Amino acid sequence: MHLWLLPVISRILVANIICPIILKLNAGLPSRTKRFVLQFFFCVIFSSIFASMLSGRLVVNRTT
Secondary structure: OOOOOOHHHHHHHHHHHHHHHHHHHHOOOOOHHHHHHHHHHHHHHHHHHHHHOOOOOOOOOOOO
């Protein structure tokens, strides 16, 4: 087998088979803005739960 065929065959496989599959899977995902909003929403939920669990034990002591 000729060695020059390896890069050519790998280029054909990547460009014509693997990339379209990845793009098709990625097209069904939610948009970046929606994912960003969901990330902050869940962060607020978890931090609220954590703060409510520590509400009696969390003391902020300011010394001047």
